[in-house]
Amino acid sequence: MTHFARRAALAAVVLAGLAGLTGAASAQTKTLDTVKQRGQLVCGVNVGLPGFGAADDKGVWSGLDVDYCKAIAAAVLGDAGKVRYVPTTTKERFTALQSGEIDVLNRNTTWTISRDSSLGLSFAGVNYYDGQGFMVKKAAGVKSGKELGGATICVQTGTTTELNLADFFRINNLQYKPLVFEKMDEALRAYQANRCDAFTTDASQLYAVRLLTSNPDEHIVLPDIISKEPLGPAVRQGDSQWFTIVRWVHFALLNAEELNVTQANVDEMLNSTHPDVKRLLGKEGDFGKGLGLDNDWAYRAVKQVGNYGEVFERNVGSGSRLKIDRGLNGLWTKGGLQYAPPIR
Amino acid sequence: MAVLARKPRDLADVKALLYRPEVRQVAYQAALLAALAFAAYWVVNNVAANLRRQNIASGFDFLSRTSGFDVAQTLIEYSNLSTYGRAFLVGLLNTLLVAALGILAATVLGFVIGIARLSSNWLIAKLAAVYVELVRNVPLLLQLFFWYFAVLKNLPNPRQSFALPGGAYFNVRGLYLPAPVFLPGFGLVAAALAVGTLATAALWWWARQRQALTGERIAVLWPALAAVVGLPLVVFLAAGRPLEVDYPVLGGFNFQGGVAVMPELIALLLGLSIYTASFIAEIVRAGILGIPKGQTEAAQALGLSRGLSLRLVVIPQAARIVIPPLTSQYLNLTKNSSLAVAIGYPDFVSVTGTILNQTGQAVEVILMTMGVYLAISLLTSLFMNWFNSHMALVER
């Protein structure tokens, strides 16, 4: 009953939110002004995915996506700590953004055309190039996704994962049964109880999820990557200033890495004579103004959070338990796909 | 109307008109109606305008688009090439299945427990009381998780399945039953069964009339068996046994063939019916206790046996007390079945949730979901009200 009531309440909130009971309906409020006025960034994150967005037992949030919240807060408000994290499930995340409950969604969310158009969202960039994979039990002796014909597969609802799965089996002319759960925890429990032959989600998350199982050594991630999952921050459509800020915070972190500006050396770098570094850190040009910020915006983001490479290694790379290779997420100069337009 | 039509001659007349209770009443109702209509218009308009402004797609066109996702249990033909509209239907049928089976099981169990609680056997009565108190006071979601993971934990892998009599198997992937395959000619058997059933009903009705008129009791059991079992059997044999059985066989990851019952369905049914039965038991107990002892005593004084006095005197009266609260338990069970999504059963809420996420059309999908639950609830209430008035004692 309570569950039903909760659902009804959610429905009511959605309807009321969309009905725009406030004056916000007519006057286009600017997210930047709202955030500044509030003195806090409200950031939608994962409910608990190690490496991307998870709170520890003291309620301290960390992860790649969480660091993006911090970087935006540092650039806009001057303090990476001025963030309120709103954990969102796969199902709630878009409604939370559309209804204005959160300012930005940093939640391992795949950039697709429908989300970028008819859902009323805009993706500001790709902070992680991912692809969907499968995790199976070692004991099953399966070596490739193509051997999964007839298998039962555990998957979380409201994801691109659910759709790719159908495509993959259709393309390969294989039968399967999807077992769809609302929460990752239950999907994983059912998989561990042997209810499913495989668990599927974005490959990066499979590494995290594998560590959440009771005995990680019993499971392997298959080599197949069956889809493109460019994950990145999303904002509401129709506020181009805010969109540009979020997008350029991402580019600033990338440019910082490319220019070897790190959290540790950023203060020294203020004296650099390299014109690109000077522009990045606001010593030359007036680029903050165009964003509605001051010229130290990128300096603060790097100073408080680090450059993209540091953020990556700390949360999902060599400095973390996940130990994911840079791979596609390396800089373009190092054979990866991460490429940021210049600051000039 | 005549009042309104009369032309007021002066101010006093108008005032007098305003003070007439019936005029005021109509005016209030009209004002309320206008306010409601305006509010509805405003909400609809505002929602539409906001969706447009935020560039969020709206409308119901998506229902005829390809869904692109699969559903684990489908009672009708469905694949990821089917439409969203059909996916809705698949989810709805899955919910109706759970609701119907759950209501059946909860009613039977509830009646048994309710009567057991009134048993003169101390142990049975206490056990029933413990059941009710225990089950009623633990949140349903926890019970569902308990049953689901308890069921899963205790079942073997497909390769070590429990073999059940009759070619059925039970493992962590579900219950695999042999499925009947109807060959052409089976229609005749079905027709024979229908004829037999109708004949039995007619016979029973005639026997009752007869007993009411003459007091003579006619045994209908044997002719009824002959009509319901014998006749179809003869036709079945004569038609050359138009029925085959498809047995489940182990292949690849799992059993193929037969019918498979998902563990999620089993766990959901266990959870829902055990939980709801505890409430039904109390309703039944209250219903029986609500009948004055004098009624039973009077029936027994007339020479009716314990069973007959229960059947003819107590239960018909208790039913009047029981049916209304029973209806709300049935509605609760149906609504509670939306917890299915937590344990991976593809019910209506689970499927619409997926649709909502894939299309992003929250307003439309939520409206449809609410509409469906409202319709199910209203239909259940309507049926139970009809049943109730049917059961009610005719006061003379």
Ligand SMILES: N[C@@H](CCC(=O)N[C@@H](CS)C(=O)NCC(=O)O)C(=O)O
């Ligand atoms: N990138 C995909 C899937 C992202 C996703 O939600 N993954 C799940 C599966 S690991 C997740 O993060 N679950 C965490 C949770 O809800 O607890 C999408 O945007 O649809």
